[in-house]
Amino acid sequence: MKRNSVGKLAVSAFVTVWVIGSSMAVRAQETKTRTASDAVFRGYCAVCHNAGENWKKAGPSLQGLFRRKQLVTGKPVNEGSVEELILEGGPRKMPGFRYTLSPEQVKELIRFLQTI
Numbered sequence: 001m002k003r004n005s006v007g008k009l010a011v012s013a014f015v016t017v018w019v020i021g022s023s024m025a026v027r028a029q030e031t032k033t034r035t036a037s038d039a040v041f042r043g044y045c046a047v048c049h050n051a052g053e054n055w056k057k058a059g060p061s062l063q064g065l066f067r068r069k070q071l072v073t074g075k076p077v078n079e080g081s082v083e084e085l086i087l088e089g090g091p092r093k094m095p096g097f098r099y100t101l102s103p104e105q106v107k108e109l110i111r112f113l114q115t116i
């Protein structure tokens with residue numbers, strides 16, 4: 001009887017540690033992704049775009065971009081149209097990043113833009 005409850009205790013302690021441990025790992029992974037794409041954004045886009053704050057820079061704030069209906073180009077907002085805009089540049093003043101960013105960096109940026 002006694003041995004049995006010790007066993008149960010050990011099992012539940014193990015499960016608890018495992019659950020906490022794995023949720024921490026997920027969070028660490030999210031933070032890592034967030035930081036990598038955040039850095040690309042700060043390095044290449046933040047001179048002209050805000051990711052949250054409302055004051056005006058050369059380009060429009062990109063906060064909530066993926067919740068908008070359309071881009072300045074009139075195209076619907078989705079991964080494809082945003083990728084195209086980043087690569088080709090905007091209709092007026094935004095430069096294209098085709099030769100500046102790697103495809104992986106563009107993907108990271110899109111993931112970042114989906115979180116703000």
Ligand code: HEC
Nearest residue numbers: 044045048058059060071072086090091092093094097109
């Ligand atoms: C030199 C300033 C400048 C830089 C750097 C810049 N942009 Fe822009 N961006 C603009 C301007 C200005 C617009 C508005 C359209 C235009 O004038 O071409 C715009 C528009 C956009 C739009 C469309 C917004 C909307 O509401 O439809 C997206 C998305 C965007 N930029 C993403 C980016 C990303 C991602 C980067 C970094 C890789 C970046 N931009 C770098 C100036 C810039």
